[in-house]
Amino acid sequence: MKAGKGLLKVFLACLLVFGTITITPILASAGDGYEYAMFVFNELYINRTNAALDPDQRNNPDSSGHGWEAAGFDLGGDSDLNVKAPFTGKIVKVESGESHGVWFQSLNKVHFANGELGYMTILLCHDDYVSDLWNGQIISQGTVFYQQGTYMNGKIGAVGRHLHIEAARGLRTTFNELRAKENRIQINDALYLKNNTIRTKDYILVSAGNGGGRINLNWRIVTLPTTVLSVKVTGSQVTVNWVAVPYATRYDVYILQYPWGWGDIKDSHPTYGTSYTFNNVACGDYAAFVITRPNADTVQSTWYSFTVGSANIANGVYKIQGLNSGKFVDIKDGSTANGAVAHLWQSAAVNNQKFRFERLSDGTYKITAVHSGKSLEVRNSGMNNGDQVAQWDFDANYACKRWYIVDCGGGNYKFVNKNSKKVLDVYGNGTANGTKIQQWDDNGTSAQRFKLILQ
Numbered sequence: 001m002k003a004g005k006g007l008l009k010v011f012l013a014c015l016l017v018f019g020t021i022t023i024t025p026i027l028a029s030a031g032d033g034y035e036y037a038m039f040v041f042n043e044l045y046i047n048r049t050n051a052a053l054d055p056d057q058r059n060n061p062d063s064s065g066h067g068w069e070a071a072g073f074d075l076g077g078d079s080d081l082n083v084k085a086p087f088t089g090k091i092v093k094v095e096s097g098e099s100h101g102v103w104f105q106s107l108n109k110v111h112f113a114n115g116e117l118g119y120m121t122i123l124l125c126h127d128d129y130v131s132d133l134w135n136g137q138i139i140s141q142g143t144v145f146y147q148q149g150t151y152m153n154g155k156i157g158a159v160g161r162h163l164h165i166e167a168a169r170g171l172r173t174t175f176n177e178l179r180a181k182e183n184r185i186q187i188n189d190a191l192y193l194k195n196n197t198i199r200t201k202d203y204i205l206v207s208a209g210n211g212g213g214r215i216n217l218n219w220r221i222v223t224l225p226t227t228v229l230s231v232k233v234t235g236s237q238v239t240v241n242w243v244a245v246p247y248a249t250r251y252d253v254y255i256l257q258y259p260w261g262w263g264d265i266k267d268s269h270p271t272y273g274t275s276y277t278f279n280n281v282a283c284g285d286y287a288a289f290v291i292t293r294p295n296a297d298t299v300q301s302t303w304y305s306f307t308v309g310s311a312n313i314a315n316g317v318y319k320i321q322g323l324n325s326g327k328f329v330d331i332k333d334g335s336t337a338n339g340a341v342a343h344l345w346q347s348a349a350v351n352n353q354k355f356r357f358e359r360l361s362d363g364t365y366k367i368t369a370v371h372s373g374k375s376l377e378v379r380n381s382g383m384n385n386g387d388q389v390a391q392w393d394f395d396a397n398y399a400c401k402r403w404y405i406v407d408c409g410g411g412n413y414k415f416v417n418k419n420s421k422k423v424l425d426v427y428g429n430g431t432a433n434g435t436k437i438q439q440w441d442d443n444g445t446s447a448q449r450f451k452l453i454l455q
Contacts (some may be wrong), residue, residue, distance in 0.1 A: 031275060034273060035141055036222055037110040037120055039191045039232050040083045040165065083146035083163060086122060086191055091137040092173055099125040099164065100151045102133060104342055106170045112169075113220040114189040121172040122190075125164035128156050167191065175226040192222040221246055226290050228304040236406070237275040240288045242301065247293045257284050257421075281308050282442070283404030283416045285362065309363025309409035316454060319347075323412055323449040325431035328353045331391055332434075337374040339379070342389045342437040354455055357405075364402035364418050366394055377401040378439050383420045386427075389437045414442065423448045 087110045093103035098250035104122045111117055114246040128149035139145050143348070152158035167190035168183040177183060224245055232239040240253050253276045256265040267278050270293075287303040322344060330345035331352040345353065358366045367376040374391040381400040382388075396399055399419035406414045415424035417439055425440035429447035442448065 004342075008255065013199055024269050034108060034117060035087045035106075035110050036192050037086050037112060037190055038084075038141065038222065039193045039197060039219075040086055040146075040163075041081055042194070060110070061248045078182075081148045081163065082144040083124060083127075083148070085139045085141050085143050085145055087120065088141045089122075089139060091133055091135055092141070092171075094130055094133050094135060097132070097154045099153075100127050100130045101125045102127070102130060102146060103173060104139070107138070111192075112184070112185070112190055113192045116169070118169055119171050120190060121168045121170065123164075123166040123168075123178060126151050126159060126162060155298070166419065178339065188219050193219050194222055197221075200240050223292050223295065225295075225299060226251065226292050226301045228288055228290060228301050230306050231288050231306040232329070233306055235281075236281050237277060237279055238281045238288070238306070238308065239275060240290070241275045242290045244274050245292050252291045252293060253288065253290050254290070255281065255286050257286050261275040264344060282421060283308050283363075283406055284418070284421060286302070302327075307363050309404060311405050311413065313357055313405050313413075314358065314453065315356075315358050317354050318455060319353055320355060321347075321451045321453055322426050322431075322447075323451060324429050324446040325426065325435075327431065327433070329355070329437055329450075331369050331372065335391075336372055336374070338374065338392045340372070342376065342391070343433075344435040344437065345433050349441065357452075359397075360402065362402075364404055366401065367392065367403055367415075376403070377399050378420060378422075381419055382439070383422075383438045385438075387420070387422075387439050389424065389439060408449055411451055413452060414448050415443070415450065424450070 009137055043272045056064055072216070085104070087106045087107045088108070089104050091102055092105050095101040104124065106120045109117050110120050116130075124146050126149045127147050128151045130146075133145065146163075148161055148163035150157045150159055150161050165187060166178060167185050167187050168178045168180075169185055170177075170183055172178045172183060181352060209373045226242045226248075227244045227383065229241045229243060231241075238255060240255070242251065242253070245381070249276070250270050250272050252268055252270050254265055254268040255278060266281070269276055269278070285305070285307050287305045289303045291297060291299065292301075302429065321327070322329070325344060327344045327346050328431075329342050330348075330350075331340050332343050333348060334352040347353070352369060354370040355376070356368040356370055358368070360366055369391050372391055375394040377392050377398070378400045379388045379390045379392075383396060390402070400417060402418040403424075404416040404418060408417060417423070420439055422439040423442045426440050426447045427436040429445060430436075440448065
């Protein structure tokens with residue numbers, strides 16, 4: 001093969017789609033792990049058309065002369081152009097005669113430019129030398145392995161220098177399969193352009209004898225996914241910053257909460273900038289990601305993990321006083337047993353109203369009753385409103401025993417259970433001794449606000 005295969009320069013594609021359609025930007029790297037099938041050159045310059053659609057060009061030196069309903073395309077240029085593998089694939093056939101055709105199949109499914117996902121076969125023709133290619137050869141996406149040439153009917157120089165390329169759905173090895181109506185696909189519907197592809201000429205001028213006019217082609221551009229640069233957390237305010245991407249029509253920024261399912265998205269917002277601030281974000285473990293539109297939801301930036309954590313309460317022993325009642329969280333009857341419940345009680349000089357606060361590495365707090373050495377938890381890892389708060393041996397593997405503490409201003413705090421995301425609550429906003437301490441959805445009432453009295 002010529003040394004010219006190591007060079008990159010100008011290139012072209014010839015398509016047969018009528019109608020004026022603008023270029024549609026799309027993403028380049030799929031979140032599902034499948035490659036995007038990519039155009040084989042760095043520059044797009046169309047200088048050939050299909051004789052079946054434009055018979056008057058049969059006598060034109062730039063005409064391809066093909067006549068099978070736009071299944072074949074010629075890409076020509078002013079000098080040698082290197083062809084890069086459109087996807088990671090395998091050569092399954094090298095034709096030593098005819099036109100030096102090479103049949104190249106994807107190893108895995110790929111994303112077609114028209115949105116399909118499946119296996120693809122590419123046929124390339126006219127390279128002058130194919131002695132360095134063989135059946136079974138694996139070639140990675142983007143690797144130069146072919147070159148436009150002049151080889152035809154067993155002879156170099158039999159045609160003008162160009163590349164003939166066809167695409168088909170599935171794994172094909174014969175012309176009948178490749179060009180079957182259900183398999184063939186136009187090259188602009190098969191391959192994406194890179195967002196930096198030079199589009200010197202990406203249209204067809206129709207001959208006067210065939211009505212004249214210009215055919216613009218619906219190429220899809222792969223828009224690279226963005227990267228989240230940083231996430232800044234200030235109290236309950238979260239600012240996400242990311243990198244601008246060429247050809248993006250907008251960005252959709254998301255924050256989602258553990259356990260990281262799509263259904264755990266807590267907020268999202270479209271924007272045209274590269275930064276967005278979310279307000280009033282509840283405590284918890286989160287990740288942020290950005291989708292560059294108009295790409296599919298599966299094509300996401302890398303996720304950036306962060307925590308909206310507790311107020312910075314110093315480790316120490318505190319009493320927990322209800323804002324509305326003025327009474328204190330108390331372990332009933334001073335019990336030291338697992339499962340002993342917490343309730344409201346008037347102030348007393350007893351250790352079952354004193355709790356040791358210890359900040360953990362994730363920003364939550366372990367809250368331990370001084371008299372028993374057991375920690376406050378939501379019983380049975382409950383997730384429902386009204387579930388009882390009690391004491392139990394601490395186990396770091398159980399999020400129900402960990403609490404975020406949020407500064408609500410004025411010396412008042414709320415306690416958010418890491419497991420349920422519900423808050424510590426005095427049943428019915430009661431004031432009587434013995435009133436149940438439970439968890440409930442955050443409603444901003446004084447039943448869910450407490451003062452911490454350092455002991």
